[in-house]
Amino acid sequence: MTGYPPFAVTVDLVVLTVRAGDLSVLLVRRGIPPYEGCWALPGGFVGIDEDLPDAAVRELTEETGLAEPAGHLEQLGTYGKPHRDPRGRVVTVAWLALLPDLAAPVAGTDAASADWLPVDRLTPGQLAFDHGRILADGVERARAKLEYTPLAATFCPPEFTVAQLRDVYETVWGSHLDPRNFHRKVTGTPGFVEPVGRSTEGERGRPAQLFRRGSATLLHPPMLRPAR
Amino acid sequence: MTGYPPFAVTVDLVVLTVRAGDLSVLLVRRGIPPYEGCWALPGGFVGIDEDLPDAAVRELTEETGLAEPAGHLEQLGTYGKPHRDPRGRVVTVAWLALLPDLAAPVAGTDAASADWLPVDRLTPGQLAFDHGRILADGVERARAKLEYTPLAATFCPPEFTVAQLRDVYETVWGSHLDPRNFHRKVTGTPGFVEPVGRSTEGERGRPAQLFRRGSATLLHPPMLRPAR
DNA sequence: CCCCTTTGTCGTCGAACTGACGATAAACGC
DNA sequence: GCGTTTATCGTCAGTTCGACGACAAAGGGG
Numbered sequence: 001m002t003g004y005p006p007f008a009v010t011v012d013l014v015v016l017t018v019r020a021g022d023l024s025v026l027l028v029r030r031g032i033p034p035y036e037g038c039w040a041l042p043g044g045f046v047g048i049d050e051d052l053p054d055a056a057v058r059e060l061t062e063e064t065g066l067a068e069p070a071g072h073l074e075q076l077g078t079y080g081k082p083h084r085d086p087r088g089r090v091v092t093v094a095w096l097a098l099l100p101d102l103a104a105p106v107a108g109t110d111a112a113s114a115d116w117l118p119v120d121r122l123t124p125g126q127l128a129f130d131h132g133r134i135l136a137d138g139v140e141r142a143r144a145k146l147e148y149t150p151l152a153a154t155f156c157p158p159e160f161t162v163a164q165l166r167d168v169y170e171t172v173w174g175s176h177l178d179p180r181n182f183h184r185k186v187t188g189t190p191g192f193v194e195p196v197g198r199s200t201e202g203e204r205g206r207p208a209q210l211f212r213r214g215s216a217t218l219l220h221p222p223m224l225r226p227a228r
Numbered sequence: 229m230t231g232y233p234p235f236a237v238t239v240d241l242v243v244l245t246v247r248a249g250d251l252s253v254l255l256v257r258r259g260i261p262p263y264e265g266c267w268a269l270p271g272g273f274v275g276i277d278e279d280l281p282d283a284a285v286r287e288l289t290e291e292t293g294l295a296e297p298a299g300h301l302e303q304l305g306t307y308g309k310p311h312r313d314p315r316g317r318v319v320t321v322a323w324l325a326l327l328p329d330l331a332a333p334v335a336g337t338d339a340a341s342a343d344w345l346p347v348d349r350l351t352p353g354q355l356a357f358d359h360g361r362i363l364a365d366g367v368e369r370a371r372a373k374l375e376y377t378p379l380a381a382t383f384c385p386p387e388f389t390v391a392q393l394r395d396v397y398e399t400v401w402g403s404h405l406d407p408r409n410f411h412r413k414v415t416g417t418p419g420f421v422e423p424v425g426r427s428t429e430g431e432r433g434r435p436a437q438l439f440r441r442g443s444a445t446l447l448h449p450p451m452l453r454p455a456r
Numbered sequence: 457c458c459c460c461t462t463t464g465t466c467g468t469c470g471a472a473c474t475g476a477c478g479a480t481a482a483a484c485g486c
Numbered sequence: 487g488c489g490t491t492t493a494t495c496g497t498c499a500g501t502t503c504g505a506c507g508a509c510a511a512a513g514g515g516g
Binding site: 004006007008009045046047048049050051052075077078079080081082089091093096190222224 | 275280305321452
């Protein structure tokens with residue numbers, strides 16, 4: 001082993017949620033150099049005896065104060081350009097997390113503040129390191145995954161209406177979907193959602209049926225984004 | 229930087245091709261411990277000043293004796309379970325490569341032999357380290373990508389017939405496709421393939437039109453695998 | 457209490473695509 | 487010429503999709 005180049009390995013998290021009509025990402029403001037004062041993805045070093053998924057879960061719970069079970073977490077990709085971090089050779093394994101909004105008291109742990117920022121209002125290069133590219137890759141992955149998986153429901157609370165789910169799609173994709181066709185598609189795709197049996201009360205308009213996530217892991221056929 | 233746990237970082241390659249009716253993977257027989265004598269994915273350590281994609285390309289050319297331009301290379305995922313390598317803490321970034329068969333004189337560089345093995349005839353656990361899982365992930369990724377990208381053509385020579393392309397699909401997916409519907413689909417999807425203008429000669433049966441890869445990067449609509 | 461607004465849900469229609477399969481075209485060997 | 491082989495074109499019914507009409511079920515204001 002000795003004699004081989006030593007690397008530092010980190011995990012970085014692209015944590016996405018839908019809130020207030022925006023697809024938003026959890027960012028922390030760096031309290032120390034490099035990039036002091038800049039926004040960055042939450043993350044940290046991997047322990048020498050720690051598995052990569054464990055490190056991602058640990059950072060996620062540390063940064064959001066949430067237990068895992070809610071939401072979705074998957075590996076996004078690994079970034080390791082030689083001088084991406086001025087402190088030395090750091091390779092980072094990026095993860096994508098999708099969470100419902102109910103989340104996120106966002107405790108600033110190590111003297112750094114954290115907040116949700118709408119992804120559309122971030123300019124490339126505004127983030128520390130190569131986090132702008134990582135974020136862009138994560139957002140694109142999320143947009144694509146809504147097409148062929150039921151993951152949109154992970155942005156919703158445990159029980160939700162078809163309209164709430166549609167709102168997730170419209171917010172993430174930034175396009176308008178026909179409510180009637182969307183309703184047909186969602187309720188007609190086996191395993192996408194399951195009816196709870198109850199309805200909303202006290203909202204505007206006609207009460208809506210409540211649903212829970214279904215058991216399907218893939219959407220057949222997929223829900224395609226409207227033509228550009 | 230100092231004070232953070234030191235890791236070794238490697239790249240490992242899942243190099244796939246279609247030959248003799250089998251989806252096959254390029255494997256090397258290890259000449260040194262650990263797992264001496266076992267089959268393993270080709271790969272090696274990343275240089276301290278080397279970018280990750282560069283390391284993958286370097287290993288690919290070293291291992292196949294081919295220049296890059298032919299074929300497709302993409303990052304597959306990163307594997308870093310604490311004791312996946314008995315020599316120490318090694319994190320590996322796995323890459324997926326798809327190549328035409330015309331390739332691969334397969335020079336055994338460092339006292340290790342290399343060969344193409346059909347992926348179906350490998351039992352899980354037969355490979356060194358966690359390479360069985362990495363290979364399984366790579367094969368599944370390749371199978372999925374044939375659905376919604378024109379990447380099947382990277383398994384073919386620069387000019388190919390519709391039947392050759394269909395053979396790739398049938399071999400990778402292990403299922404039978406209707407020649408007439410396949411022909412309609414391939415020639416009817418914009419950007420999938422482009423006619424060269426010439427035809428095959430001297431083969432059995434009616435000569436077939438020759439095609440080249442099209443400019444499309446995504447298939448709309450996708451070519452779906454037959455229902456299981 | 458009736459109308460109007462809001463929102464959810466069901467139906468209808470034509471276009472596009474798919475799967476199954478018949479039919480024809482163009483080469484070869486005998 | 488004739489059968490064999492493979493490529494390519496057509497047909498037809500079933501499924502799905504986008505656009506949109508219609509109705510259902512709540513609340514609010516007069």
